[in-house]
Amino acid sequence: MRSACIMIVEDEPKLAALMADYLHAGGYDTTVIANGLDVIPSIKASMPDLVLLDLMLPGRDGIDICKELRSFSHVPVIMVTARVEEIDRLLGLEIGADDYVCKPFSPREMVARVAAMLRRANYVKQDSAPAAGLSMDEDKHEAALNGQPLDLTPVEFRLLKTLYDNPGRVFSRDQLIGKAYADYRVVTDRTVDTHIKNLRRKLDLASPHHELIHSIYGVGYRFDA
Incomplete structure (x- = not known):
C-alpha cells in the first residue's frame, strides 16, 4: 500500500524541511514547492493526496492558487498562514480550503491535522464508492x-x-x-x-x-x- 503524498508549498526552507521531516516520520511521502507560480503545474503533474499551502508566497499567493485549484480538483487543502485575523481565516475557507493552521504551529499538530483530513477524505471516497458491478x-x-x-x-x-x-x-x-x-x-x-x-x-x-x-x-x- 503506497504512502499518501503531501505537497508542502512553503518558501521558508527551514520550515519546509521541518514540515517534511515530521511528515516523513508520520509515514508520508512529501514534495516541496517554494514558488507560487510552480504550484498548479506541479499539482496537475503529480496529483498529491493533500496540499499544505502557505498563504504568502513569491510569484503567486495561496488564495489565488486555491481558487484555481478548486476549478479542477477536490484535493484536500490545509492553508498555512501567519495572518491570524478572523477575516483571513474565513477567506481561506471560503475559497475552497478545507482547514488551516496558523504560524507558529506545532509540527505534531500539523501532522495530526493532515492525518485527520486524509481520514475524512478517504471516508468521503468510500462513501461514494463506484458501482459494485x-x-x-x-x-x-x-x-x-x-x-x-x-x-x-x-x-x-x-x-x-x-x-x-x-x-x-x-x-x-x-x-x-x-x-x-x-x-x-x-x-x-x-x-x-x-x-x-x-x-x-x-x-x-x-x-x-x-x-x-x-x-x-x-x-x-x-x-x-
Whole structure:
C-alpha cells in the first residue's frame, strides 16, 4: 500500500524541511514547492493526496492558487498562514480550503491535522464508492462490468483505473494524460477525448443507459456510480 503524498508549498526552507521531516516520520511521502507560480503545474503533474499551502508566497499567493485549484480538483487543502485575523481565516475557507493552521504551529499538530483530513477524505471516497458491478485487476490488466469482460487497450485501462480509484473527483485532461502515458509523450486534449469516447462506448455495451464517466465542461472528467 503506497504512502499518501503531501505537497508542502512553503518558501521558508527551514520550515519546509521541518514540515517534511515530521511528515516523513508520520509515514508520508512529501514534495516541496517554494514558488507560487510552480504550484498548479506541479499539482496537475503529480496529483498529491493533500496540499499544505502557505498563504504568502513569491510569484503567486495561496488564495489565488486555491481558487484555481478548486476549478479542477477536490484535493484536500490545509492553508498555512501567519495572518491570524478572523477575516483571513474565513477567506481561506471560503475559497475552497478545507482547514488551516496558523504560524507558529506545532509540527505534531500539523501532522495530526493532515492525518485527520486524509481520514475524512478517504471516508468521503468510500462513501461514494463506484458501482459494485465494475471490477479491475491491475496485475492481469483486466476489467469487467456486470460480469462482462471489457476489451480495453492499455491506455483505456489506465484511464478507467485512474477514474475508478477516485470516484467523484474531477480530473483535467492534463492529469489524465500524465496517468495514461508513462513515457510523457506529447498528447493533445483531443486524443484524451477520443480515448474517453471509446471507453464510454465499451462501458455502455456492458451496462446500457448507465453513464459512469461524466464530462465536466471546461474542466475534464469524473467517475460516478
